Amino acid sequence: MNRIDKTFKKSKKILSVYFSAGYPRIGDTIPILKKLQESGVDMIEIGLPFSDPLADGSVIQKSSTIALKNGMTSMKLFEQLEGVREEIEIPLIIMGYFNPIMQFGVEKFCEKCKQIGIDGLIIPDLPMEIYNRSYKSIFEKNDLYKIFLITPQTSNERINLIDKISKGFIYMVSSASVTGTKRKFGDEQIKYFKRIKKMRLQNPTLVGFGVSNSETFKSTCENSKGAIIGSAFIKFLEQNHLKNINLFVSKIRGK
C-alpha cells in the first residue's frame, strides 16, 4: 500500500508541510525532513525549485531563487535523497514544475523517484489532459501518485473527472490565488470547502494555498482531511533555526 493511503487511513487532521529543497542552505534537505518527521508532521512536500514558478507567490519565488543560487538541481536533490527511506517513514511528495522534469527525462525522473521511495508528484503545470494522454502509464509503472489540484472555479463535472483519475488525495486550492496570500478564510471559501465535502469524492482532500496558522488549519480540518502549509513554513525558516521546527508545527496544531 502506498504510504499516502496508509497515512489517510490511520491519521486525522493531516498536516503536510512544503519546503523548497536547497533552502535556506543547500545541505538542509535531510535535516529539515528529519525535523519535520520528529515534530509529528504527517506528510512532506519537497519543492524542486524552478526559475519561473508561475503558480507561486513572492515567498516561494524567493526561496526557489535562493535554492537555485545554492546549486540545487534535480540531480543534486536525488543525490541528497539517496537512502532517505532508512530514516523517513512518512509519505514524501515532490512538487515541481514540468520543465525541469522534462529536461531530466520524465521516465528517468519517475524511475529515480521510485528507487528513492517517493510516493507522489505534484506538477501544477502538467494538467490532467496532457497527463492522461502522455504520462499516466509512466507514473503508474513507478507506483507514483500524481496529485491533482482543484480550485473554487473548477466545475463539478471536472472535479468528478479529476477524482476518477486521482490517487492518494486531491489538492484543494483554497481560493483563486497564487501560493501564500491569505491570512484567514472568508465565507466564500468555507462555502466552497463545504460544497466539495458534500460531493463525497472517492479521494480525500487536503486544503492548500493560504493555510498559515492554527486558525486556518483548524477550519480546513473541519471540512477536509487536513492541510498543506508552504509559504508560512518558508517564512519561518527565514527567521528561525532548524532545531525549532517543532515549535512551528505545534503552533499550527494549536498545542
Added chain:
Amino acid sequence: MNYNIDQNGYYGDFGGAYIPEMLYPNISELKQKYISIMNDVNFKKEFDELLKEYVGRPTPLYFAKRLSKKYNTKIYLKREDLCHTGAHKINNTIGQILLAKHLKKKRIIAETGAGQHGVATATVCALMGIKCVVYMGDIDIKRQSPNVARMKMLGAEVKSVKSGSKTLKDATNEAIRDWINNPLNTHYIIGSVVGPHPYPDMVARFQSVISKEITEQLLEKENKSKPNHIIACVGGGSNAAGAYYNFLNDKNVNLIAVEAAGKGIDTGESAATSVLGKDGIIHGSKTLLMQTSDGQITEPYSISAGLDYPGVGPMHSHLYRTGRAEFISITDDSAMQAGLNLTQLEGIIPAIETSHAFAVFENRKFKTDDIVVVNLSGRGDKDLDTFINYFKLK
C-alpha cells in the same frame, strides 16, 4: 505538411496548454469560444471598421527604391510602423479587446517588453473605457521610458516587475499570476503568439491581416499574389506570424525569421532561441526555450527589449524544426547599423526590433528580380535614446 495549428492546439511537436488548474476555466472558455466569436458577423464588422478607421489600415506596401538599388533586389516594406500607436501590436489588441467585451470582462491585464504592446493595450482600453494594468520589467521600464509615459497618460497602471531578469519573461510571469488571482473579471491580452493554446493561434489570426493585405497589394503593384521572400524579426513572433500567415502552406514563398543574436551567439548574451534553445515549457506552451541542462530558464539578452525573450512562439518552433522557415540571427551592432541605414536611405526610423530584419540584406543575397517583403513592424521613436547613445549623435 500543415503549418497551421491542429485540433489539439499543437504545431507539430509544439504548443498545447501546460497550465495550472487555476487557469483552466479561463483558457477553456477562450478555447471553446474564440473561433465562433471571431467568425461572428458583428464582431467581424466592428473589428474591420476599427482597423480601417482607428488603426489606419490598410497600411501601405511601399516600394523602397533606394534600398532596393543598394541591395540589387526588389524590396517592399509593409508599413506596420504607420499603424496607430506605431507598431503592428494594435491589430491584436483591437481584436482581443472586442473579444473581452464579448466575454463580459471588466478588467484587462497585459505584459510588455518594448512597451509597444503595453501602449497598444492601454490605447484600446482607453477607447473602450476598460480598466488596464500593464506588467513591465524594471529594466525595460528604464530603457523604454517614452512608452511608459504614454501608457500612464492613457490611464493604464504600469506595474514594475522586479523578479528574475526583470524583462519580458518576468513581466509575463507576473501577468499570469495576476490572472490566477483575478480569474473572474479579468481578460489577459497576451501580446505575442506565445502562451497556452489558444493564444498563439488567436493572436496569429488577429495579425493575419498583414499577410492578407500583402497579397492584395502585390497583385495591384506587381500583378503577383505572393512575394519570393518575407522577412520579419522574431521575439515571441507575432509580426512574423501575421506576415507569414496566408503563405504558411505555400512553399514558393520563402519565410525568413530574424532573431536577436545580442552580442553574439556564443557570448552568453543572446536571445537567438532557435540556435540556443531546446524543447521546453514556458508560459504554458511547449516550444523552443533557452534553458540550462537542469531545465531552468536562462536570461536572454538583446539591445531591443521586444526581442529579449528566452522562448519563441510554438508556430515558429515548428517552422524552424521542419525547415519551413529560414532562421537568421543578427547581432546588436548589425541591427543598429541597419536601422541607421534605413533611416538615411528611405527616411524611415525603424524600431530596433525591426532593424534586425533589415540587417539580413548585409548577410544574404537575393536575386535581382526577387520580390522581398520586409515587415516593418514598428517605428523607432521609442528607441531614439538608444540610437543616439549608440551612434554618439549628440
